[in-house]
Amino acid sequence: MSAIDELATEFAKLPGIGRKTALRLTYHLLKQPTDQSRRLAQSLLTLGERVRPCERCFNLTEEALCDVCRDPRRDQSVVCVVEEASDIGAIERAGEYRGVYHVLGGRLSPLEGVGPDDLTVARLVERVGAGGVVREVIVATNPSLEGEATALLVRRELSAAGASEVTVTRIALGLPVGGDLEYADGVTIARALSARRAM
Numbered sequence: 001m002s003a004i005d006e007l008a009t010e011f012a013k014l015p016g017i018g019r020k021t022a023l024r025l026t027y028h029l030l031k032q033p034t035d036q037s038r039r040l041a042q043s044l045l046t047l048g049e050r051v052r053p054c055e056r057c058f059n060l061t062e063e064a065l066c067d068v069c070r071d072p073r074r075d076q077s078v079v080c081v082v083e084e085a086s087d088i089g090a091i092e093r094a095g096e097y098r099g100v101y102h103v104l105g106g107r108l109s110p111l112e113g114v115g116p117d118d119l120t121v122a123r124l125v126e127r128v129g130a131g132g133v134v135r136e137v138i139v140a141t142n143p144s145l146e147g148e149a150t151a152l153l154v155r156r157e158l159s160a161a162g163a164s165e166v167t168v169t170r171i172a173l174g175l176p177v178g179g180d181l182e183y184a185d186g187v188t189i190a191r192a193l194s195a196r197r198a199m
């Protein structure tokens with residue numbers, strides 16, 4: 001495979017990038033000074049080396065604990081459960097939520113071979129059980145079939161662990177069904193959070 005094809009193939013693996021855009025990006029880079037490409041390559045390497053999951057909530061961070069977990073102003077008694085770390089950015093941009101998070105690392109998807117053990121549900125149960133600080137778990141998985149199945153799994157696992165003093169709520173469906181939290185606007189997210197209901 002030629003160097004051009006090789007890079008274009010890598011670009012085409014990224015979300016939202018088709019073969020045509022991949023080639024355009026590749027040719028664009030060829031026209032730039034070599035330094036530019038070197039910086040890009042270095043950034044990609046640094047990203048992989050520095051960024052890791054938060055030890056408590058699995059949000060992405062360059063420290064042991066993420067910004068949210070380290071912030072003393074955040075309410076540790078409310079935990080918002082999301083599928084991906086990128087969902088946190090969307091909720092933070094809405095600017096209303098003051099609690100902390102837990103990133104599941106995906107959603108149940110039998111078709112893609114993702115089962116309960118591939119998610120961080122057990123760590124959530126552990127976290128909720130330890131110390132008894134948590135009084136509410138808000139399940140903010142996406143309003144898709146997989147997202148709903150994942151929400152039910154979280155509910156079931158928390159019940160099974162006997163976390164009965166903890167209220168489990170689900171964000172309201174102000175979000176379009178089949179939609180993606182990550183791309184929802186701030187007002188929609190704020191409304192979905194404030195209109196959450198007990199599961």
Ligand SMILES: [Zn+2]
Binds near residue numbers: 057065069
């Ligand atoms: Zn964290």
